[in-house]
Amino acid sequence: MLISDTIYQILPNISFALIPKANSLLLRSSSYFSTASQPFEETSQRDRHAQDTPIHRVLDLIKSFTMRPNIVTTSIGHCIALKIGSLAHLPTSTSLLTAYSRARDFRSSLALFDEVHNRDVIIGNAMITACIENGCYSAAKNFFAEMTEEGTGFDSTTLLVVVSASSHMNHLKQGQVLHGLSLKAGMLFNSVLCNALMDMYAKSNDLSSSERMFAATECRDTVSWNSMISGCLYNNHPEKSLWYFKEMAFSGERPDSVSLSSAISASSCLGDLIFGQVIHGWDIKLGYEDSSHISVANSLISSYSHCGDIEAAETVFRETIHKDAVSWNAMLEGFASNGKISEAFDLLHEMQITWSVQPDKVTIVTIIPLCVEKMLLREGRTLHGFTIRRQMETDLSVKNCLVDMYSKFNSPMKAELLFNSMAERDLVSWNTMISGYSQNGYSGEAKKLFRDFLRLYSKCSLSTLLAILPSCDSHESLQFGGSIHSWQLKLGFSNDILAVNSLMYMYINCGYLKATFSLLQRIFVAADIDSWNTVIAGCTQKGHFLEALKTFSLMRLQGPNVSHDSITLVTVISACGNLGLVSEGKSLHGLALKTLTGSDTRVQNALISMYGRCGDTENAKSVFDSSSNRNLCSWNCVISTFSQNKNARRALELFCSLEYGPDEITFVGILSACTQLGVLRYGKEIHGHVLRLGFQENPFVSAALLDMYSNCGRLDIAIQIFRNTRGKSVATWNSMISAYGYHSNGRKAIETFHKMNKAGTVATKSTFISLLSACSHAGLVNEGIWYYDRMLEEYGVEPVTEHHVCIVDMLGRSGKLHEANEFIKQMRRQPEAGVWGALLSACNYHGDLEMGRKVAKLLFELEPENAGYYISLSNMYVSAGSWKDAVELREAIQDQRLKKPAGYSLIDVG
Template sequence: MHCRAVKLKIKEGLAQTSNAALHQICPKRTSLPCTYDANQQQRCPLIHSMSSALIPKASLAIKLHSSCFSSAPQAFEETAQRDQHAQDTRFYWVLKSSTAIPDTVTAGIRHCLALKIGSLGHLPTSTSLLLAYSRARDFSSSLALFDEIHNRDVIIWNAMITASVENGCLSAAMNFFAEMAAEKTGFDSTTLLIVVSASSRMNHLKQGQALHGLTMRSGMLVDSILSNALTDMYAKCGDLSSSERMFAGMESRDIVSWNSMISGCLYNNFPERSSWYFREMAFSGEQADSVSLSCAISASSCLGQLIFGQAIQGWGIKLGYEYCFYISVANSLISLYSQCGDIEAAETVFRGMIHKDVVSWNTIIDGLALNGMISEAFDHLHEMHTTWSVQPDKVTVVTIIPLCAERLLLREGRSIHGFTIRRQMASDLFLENCLMDMYSKCSSLTKAELLFNTMEEKDLVSWNTMISGYSQNGHSEEAQNVFRELLRLYSKYSFSTLLAILSSCDSQESLHFGKSIHSWQLKLGFSNDIIAVNSLIHMYINCGDLKAAFALFQRNLALTDVASWNTVIAGCAQKGHFDEALDTFSLMRQEPNVSHDSVTLVNVIAACGNLELLYEGKYLHGLSLKNLMGSDTRVQNALICMYGRCGDTKSACSVFYSCSNRNLCSWNCMISAFSQNKDAKRALELFCLLEYGPNEITFVGILSACTQLGVLRHGKEIHGQALKLGFWENSFVSAALLDMYSNCGRLDIAIQVFENTKEKSVAAWNSMISAYGYHSNGSKAIETFHRMNKVGTMATKSTFISLLSACSHSGLLDEGIWHYDHMFDTYGVEPVTEHHLCMVDMLGRSGKLYEAYEFIKRMRTQPEPGVWGALLSACNYHGDLELGRRVAKLLFELDPQNVGYYISLSNMYVSVGSWKDAVELRNTIWVQRLKKPAGYSLIDIGLG
């Protein structure tokens, strides 16, 4: 009998419940068991067929083993135990030893043999057959065989659940688990491991949480393998915090535990956390494997940390994980080097690989494209196509199509399209959108239109791409018709829809349609988007409605003679008269015969930045774009600084990354913007990507970021670069180094830097005084101050802030009062709010609360809330409730939104046992919806 006939007969006899396989997602699964009996072969046609004819291979097997097995068949319900007779055990081991490469025919033959000799009652034999069918991708036969087994134990249930997972029937696996629990068979850690894996693959968090609870209740959480699976499940389901808690609660961790966290953080787009766990693993003594190495390198790639990635590569080589033998490690290295701009190193890694998979090819092609090596990317694609062991997939196509669109490579794009059709990828929606965009940009609108009209399904990207394609190719009427059809079919639109249709309004005939688009744009809430406003202005100009364009932009751009106006504006801005600079610019704008230029914009934008006038700065940004000056590097640098000073780093980034000709000043402005807005991490990341050699301004900005982070390791690296490039003697760089080392706890190094600075600026002296005060060495701070005066350096307001703060922290009350009293008379420095605050803090720390209160009362100017706040903190520290109440009442009137003052008074009430007053104050906080900013800590752990 032919093998396929045997397979069919097996299904006739065993798959009586094949309908159940079709309904495996339903939890209520019905089974129709069949009792095998030698005298009733009609109930199983397979037995009848086996008695009459069997393929030669099966007959030979029966003859060879006839001495070992009994030919008397047995019913399942009579032989359900795993400790069966010797012949069943021997048959099981024969069966087990021949299942290396399962296929349906082989599994069917062995099934026939088991039926013939009556060994299916042996549960290990049945389990092995069930798994053989599963691994041969014959899930219906596995299900049919399982339904014939009545006295099931945990192992056979686990086998069935495993078969469901192996064949992608994840819902069926969960249903089997529920059925297993309902039959009270019991389960073990293996059962939970399998179903947790299924939940992870299904991305079903609630189901996974229920399994976690079941694991804890059953006391199986001590199983490290199961704990690892739960850790991985939470990460794959997007609940990284639960994954981390699971990991932290493990009593013992192995490499799988660490890998679960390293990969989980990377999976959830937290590459910095992934790197941190990798470092922690290294410190714990656990040896990395190829999985942890590849994940850590990928994290370095995401963060742009080339040096760290190379360190991981070196460590991997030391551990024996050569990239030429481990594909995943090599692929991560290719991506790392490509992202960091070292495409030559990426190519070296790629060529050194002994075996390459499709990810290897895709990564090197994407890396070449990312670094502008378009022809080399196509060469690799051709080489990949001719290498029959690995063929391009959808990711390859998605990587290469945008290159064809960008470089207008229509012939290559058509070839890629043909390839997708041959490989049956053409129906993929994302690929179709990419192809449509490519054809539109390559001016092959007919092809794009044909593709659009034949798409089985369309999303909003499809419609936007087609509208944009018509507009870009001058087919305005067609673009507007497609837009109307989109409005009829969809209720949601995107910003890209607006931009796509606005570009179609390019003539007087389109004005009415353009006005309707303007109204539609206002309705959608895009009125404040500068790109949308500029597009509308451009639309009105193209349509000939200049009045509407000028009204939208708010001002007429007809200006007069520029030379004199620039002189006045630049002079005011450079001398710090920023309001006057802006007023002059307003008058200049009123002159009909004068038009501003890039020099004008640079100065007035700088004035807006110094005054922190974000709205006016955005107006000037729009003006520069409208007058085609937005691409001027000097204007863009001024915009970056303005947005940075106004705290809008997002807009600053937008301008920075839109610069086509960035210079070193551009990078310095962006780094300074991050530093000024306490975004030190991004400043460091940007510094690592610096395309030019840094100068002293670069070092000052990045050292300020290191000071904020308090990370000594980064600061030392930057100090080393400053030494190498000869900037360490610069007074501003040395002052920044002083602040960095002092804030990082290394006063000794700060002193060395200060003493080695030949020309000490006032900033360096101030930093040194502040450093001593920060480390509670007030006497040294005073000594440094007098030394500063002896060398002829004039003290400033910042000098006395540092000095008085040092006296306060060191408890030098008399010295602090003396220097405050002689600030103006001896040193010519007028006391300001910061100096008053230092004095109140100094008196408060010394317990002289009423002296501090009288000091504030004697102030010639109205004290700022911060001065009273310092006294309130002192009252809280010393437990003076009476004075604290009086001060708090003043502060509640001066600054009612500052929750810190309420909390200080509440703490004072608690300290004296006045709980009723404390509760009332807390209720006031709740009623006014006041919130205290959350504190946080930073920790940086390196490999070495």
């Protein structure tokens, strides 16, 4: 029968023109979401009227509204009750109050309750339940206090719903008071109330009290056992949860879907796949595999995924006929956590075309981190668009996830736009944005946002401090970093190992190694592998290679307390490579093989790079050949190794047999090899690959192309590539300056340098090496000296050995040997062999035997095994006609068994 027909039967004489006015009640509808329900069948006990009166018919109608909550129909029922004057009838008022609550119009429930004067326990229980249904737990507690103060009293149902409120609020003390009231009133015979108290204690992290309550309960039902099984799981005791599940089985109590779901989750936490399979079998035996118990299937999907059996998880998922959003999200999470990236996106697409269930905010929050992990920017932006179309972008968790995504995609400005558009922000929002600025090098913005945050929040969390610390990345930030350190001490995080690790890394970034090692010494006993890796990796990244090796030795002296892992070896092997310590690198290679970390692909790649930097290409190739899990990085490392060691032919051979699609790093390495060969045909072929794959805009690839065409004599093509490159980086500008210098066009090199400054690109050490070299080749001595003198003052670049070599070469080429000699003598630091070598070459070129002899004597002491210096001096003797001295020098070369690398020429045949 239709609702309208029922209304006409009850009140045939009512003017229904008044009913549309009831819709005005919609304006008072709140946004609360119902989370609980409590039927009030006791209402009939208060009804002393005949069952066939209009009042009773209205009551039946309103009760039907509580079963199908709807604000419009409830408002109509309210109007009818007003019309016939039945609101004074307590059962009617109680049912109407409940109907409003379940229709999410808590304000109307509250208003109706205020109008009732002859309240009893049942309507009080209804009001407390309405509070819980709408998330107003404090209000529920206040109504209970009013009931006791007004003398209305309470029953076991009252205590049950108030205990539920305490459970939601995690108010242990209030729950204990209610427990005491239950004991005093003699109501603990009620098993439902006992179960609620067990659940309250468990959710308040007082598992021992929950267990005592369970032990004292004589009449245990399925809910009692479920309270303990889920309570133990809630308190991170999965092994105890499984114990209760087994005890439940032995007791003869039949487990339900809640018992099975909790037990499956507990076995998942323990990684116990076999026990999970046993529960799965039990689930099938008891008949819980059907669609009415979807929670069991969802738990099985999550459990199998967590234990790594993704095929079993997918089987359960596919066999579940009526899937809900949790089923799809669990399967998505399973694919993501097991590295099945393409399968996860295929499932997302399948979910989108399944009209029964659509992606929700949990889906988005699950899939976006996957895009971040695999650097899938296009897919991430697509998901962003999807959230806008589905009007999810206002959800705080989704927006926080998007801010994090753009930050990790190196797009902090897009993350900032999202952050600024937030109507409300929580602590996660601020931490994510501060971290995004810090990780992308926007230190000033991170510190400013951190100060803004402190104006709104009186106390920050550890996550906030960890987010701001990476912004302290230079010596200028040392004072700010020190203040963060003080703040951590003040907030009581001094013993938090994660906080200490972050502080040590911060001090390394600021160049204050003394503070780093002081912190390491303080936590020496408690330091874990992450602590040691933080110091070792930090020192390696910042160029403190010796300190990294010393820290590794100190870690090994600690004995069995801490054992190195693959990350440790990668960083110390890299330090050895940068220092050219091939012997120590071989020792680490042996250690890696001995401790079974030698099979780790990252360690093998680090070994290839280390051998390459030490010039040992054969050992590098041996490690590469023995690797069973080579990835693209492995190929890039070995190609770069041969390219860096002037073995371009083998680098090209490896490129031709590449097992993966090349990336930007591959092209940079192989273009360097083409530059060494000077064969334009190979370079053009590689350029074609670059264009087809769309890597021409990469700054390092475009710079490598410039170098290749320039060295192969095609300055015109190099200029064309430079002009077509959008968003030029400092590497691109440096290559163009170097190209002009290589072709003795110093004026153009200087002009390019000034264009670079106008474009806002900051000059680096390499920029001035290219510029000074260009001035040297073009004979622009005065200009070269002028730029050298202003390097530090105007551009903040401190001169290093390469710059000194350029100046000496510049002065030497122009015949100003004495000026070059004076320049060397006035250097602040002890000149390296390369500087004197440049002067020796100039002496040889201009035939200054006297100065050449003095310079050569110094070089024989600095680098006694370099045959080139002996040969240069011998050639000067020959040019001066001093054959005796030349013969003696040649004999000395033979006696010391010194050899100069043979020169060679290449021609491309075919």
